[in-house]
Amino acid sequence: MPKVESSDIMKKKDSQSSNFQFRESEDDYEDYESSGESDAGETESSGHEDLSNTESDDGLEDEDGSEPSEAAEESDSSEDEVAPRNTVGDIPLWFYRDEKHIGYDIAGKKIKKKERESKLDSFLANVDDSRNWAKLYDELEDEEIELTKEEIRHVHRLIQGKAPHGEFDPYAPYVDWFKWDDAKHPLSNAPEPKRRFIPSKWEAKMVLRYIAAIRAGLLKPDEPKEEPNFYLLWGNESTSAERHLSYIPAPKPKLPGHEESYNPSPEFIPTQEEINSYQLMDEEDRPKFIPKSISSLRAIPAYENAVKDSFERCLDLYLCPRVRKKRLNIDPESLKPKLPSRRDLRPYPVTCYLEYRGHKGAVMSISVEASGQWIASGSTDGTIRIWEVETGRCLKVWEFGETVRSVSWNPLPELPILAVSV
Template sequence: MGKNQKMKKLKNKPVPKEEEEKEDVVVVNGDMDSDDGSIPSPVVSDDEEDDDYEGFSDSDGSSKNSDSESGSGSEQSEPSDDEDGENPSIDGGSIDGDDDLNQEDQSAGSDDGLSDGGDSVDSREVVDESDSSEDEVETRNTIGDVPFEWYKEEEHIGYDKAGRKIKKKERMDKLDSFLARTDDSKSWRTIRDELEDEDIEITKEEFKTIRRMLKGKAPHAEFNPHPDYVDWFAWDGAGHPLSNAPEPKRRFIPSKHEAKMVVKYLRAIRKGLITFDKPKEKPRYYNLWVDDPEKPGHGLSYIPAPKPKLPGHEESYNPSQEYIPTQEEINAYQLMFEEDRPKFIPKRFTSLRSVPAYEKSVKEFFERCLDLYLCARARKKRINIDPESLKPKLPSRKDLKPYPTTCYLEYKGHTGPVASICTDPTGQHIASGSHDGTVRIWEVETGRCLKIFELGEPVKHVAWNPVPELPLLAVSMGQDVFVLNTGLEKEEHKMIADLLRVETSTTPDESESAVSSISWSQYVKYDGVRIKHFKTVSSVEWHRKGDYFSTVMPAGDSKAVLIHMLSKKLTQRLPFKLHGIAVSSTFHPSRSIFFVSTKKHVRVYDLLKKKFIKKLEPGVREISSLSVHPGGDNVIVGSRDGKLCWFDMDLSSKPYKILKSHPKDITNVAFHRSYPLFASSSDDGTAYVFHGMVYSDLNQNPLIVPLEILHGHKTVDGRGLLDCKFHPRQPWLFTAGADSVIKLFCH
């Protein structure tokens, strides 16, 4: 055999060959998609199949040789290859052995391999090729490197050297081949090689090899993966070490690294980082509080946590029977809100031994811990006082008599809520205006209705002229204000008639200085004057001299508050800017000062000097009414949130006292003209009477004592009392209710 042939043999190693054949099998079976690993070919088999195969192969041992002889040349060469691998033949084996030796020599580092250098180079080449060129299997087929399917339809497969077509072998049709397979007991281990166009039968040894490979072992049965180590070097009599190099210098001088480490340790020891003797055990505890403390803390006061609550009788393991809630009560707890539910439900145990561990003990202490470090602490004064001592000491009400206490008279006759009442300056009569459109005049002492003015529209406000000689009544109703002659004073009828006469011609002339949109006219139905406004008039108030009166139109903007002069039939607007919607106005009882209340504030003006004096800030939601003390220095203001504010004009612009008495709107407040009394009426159907003493000594604050709550009126449509007025001379209070009754409360 030449070298080339040898190479070829080496190339035809059995392992790759098998793989190729496997691939072929795939092709034959037509499973084009499947991979190598999942071949359903007879080769890949279970253990049982293996057993079968062995049984078969034993029986077919004789026929195998004949098969192989009849097979192609390449197949013949395979067993010989096997033989090569297992026990090298004379020609190939020597080279292989050399090769091995060479490699070992090189690994040992000896120079012996130089002598047969050329040969070794050759052999190495051979080995290299055999390792790498497994794909270059020489085939007899000459189709070249083209896809096999190109020849699928053709009769030939490739060409020979002369260029003639190589005919495909006659293929049996399916039935024949199946019959042949069933007949032939060896058919299961024949594989068709499509490329070479031949059937290949796999031998028993080959099967064994494949099986070993499948198990991940070396293909050869005799290959030992863990051979004993053979020490090829002959040690006997060797006087010198393998390397005869002299000892390097570094082995004789002290190590720099070690010196570094020594220094490092030294430093660590000096620093005390490394200690060799254990430190003396200091006693863990000692007397911490020997000397007096130095200045404590950081300036902030330490607030100790409150101590946990001490247990009561109900926490006992064996409480009295009455501490244990009944079953109904326990059920009732379930209906409670979670916060209200009792945290602890008492239980009774008959003996100490039956008491179980409390399941919430850890949880409760944990919550205590959280409280200790997460809860904001603040010092709270614990007040342990009799609640009665909180109440202010008030002078006895008996000493403050007289004041109205009981309902003495009722004036009935109105059919609608009585919006406003007013007493005449002598105190003999009262006038009342109602939503039923009438104004009635009553005799106070008898309760007789003297006169009825039917005006047609709901009356807003009535006001009696403060001069006793002029029995005039100002009535506001819708957009009109009437000044009516009540006809109660007979003698000075002339003067009254003068006052109430309106010359129609003069009105427009004088309107330059006054307000143009106001017209004075004679009221024909009753004896009186009609002053037509441009917006709804809410209230009318007389000046003390009885000539001027003021009207308030809340929607009147800059002309909201007007001052009328009856004698000249003149109208003036208030020469000040009002900040807000006007609610009511009133004159000072003795000086030329004018009070206007807007919804938020009370403004005080000097009419003579035409100056703004003061703004009173009650700080309530909405002012509803206003009254001035007859002394003139104190003002009370009622508000829609039920608060009554007392202002001392000399003291401050803030209230001196706020009385939160009514739960609903205060509709009116009133001072008594001579007695130290004031009252407030409210929509809750009650009137409060207060004692309000103002001292002439400026240093003494006014004394305010609540005296009486007057009940009696019914509430109608959420409205209770609409007005209250004091009798000018007696400590009596008139109240007008939404139930269309006027009541007189006497002392």
């Protein structure tokens, strides 16, 4: 076994415990030793002395042929191979987020959490110790870990998007391991297998599954995307749909009917007096064609207003714009007001309690006396009757001989006067 001197171990420990400053470049680090005047320096120096004494004893044991020291083994081994010191197990740590302990050890005892520094203490530690920024809190082990120079260098390279190890070359030249100098034949001259020329059975089964899923509605195929139609601003040609987008066909001329028959019935042929009366009518109301009786079809003369009618139609097509009007198909029943149901109008009288019989015609007007005891009514039979409201007895009848239009009592109860209009 190789011997490990205490001075070498001391140098390694000093190099790990020494402070350094992190620069912009990845290799720009500045090591410096802590001053011996501070208390921290005194503590570290005393700790190094104890360590050197222990290591010197271990070195003596190595010379005697005994097993190497634990410090040497720790320096040779990687930190990743060290077993976890906190034996809480592989459990989510957020289970104990609100508890005072972090878990249980092998014996079943609670492992208490270490007291964390407050934000004020952490700020003061950053001010006092320039190396405090390189310390991290390990939640699993419940302790602070200080990053080494190599770890900080790896982090810096990862931030820059590089490989963590500086020895790795991502742009190494390609090494072609096969030599093509004397190659006269391909690497494999075996014939093509038959399966490359036969449709795959497994693919056919998958196609059948997809077809069944599409028919069952479990799988919906992608709908074709609509391609955007861009308008060619400076183009000369356009499609027929664009040319006739707002085209409205012209109304066709009216076809001749039976009134323009060349041999109509005699009752449809107007007389000379009727023709003279047409001249006195307005031009809009005047009939445009006067039927005449012609012996044969060959004897029909030319239409004298043919050119005029064609010219007026051309003017209408040129000057009169055509507009599409949408017709509203409205149900006439929907325009009627909806009357409420008779059930919704209750309570209302449904039984005849009292009838006032005596008038032979329709009653045109009624009026109630101010006291509410008497009621006057006027009818089309020319009579006025005075009724008692409570009993329906007719007290008085006046005959006027004409239809009574209106009757009205005096609103003053002291003067029971009745006004009548016929």
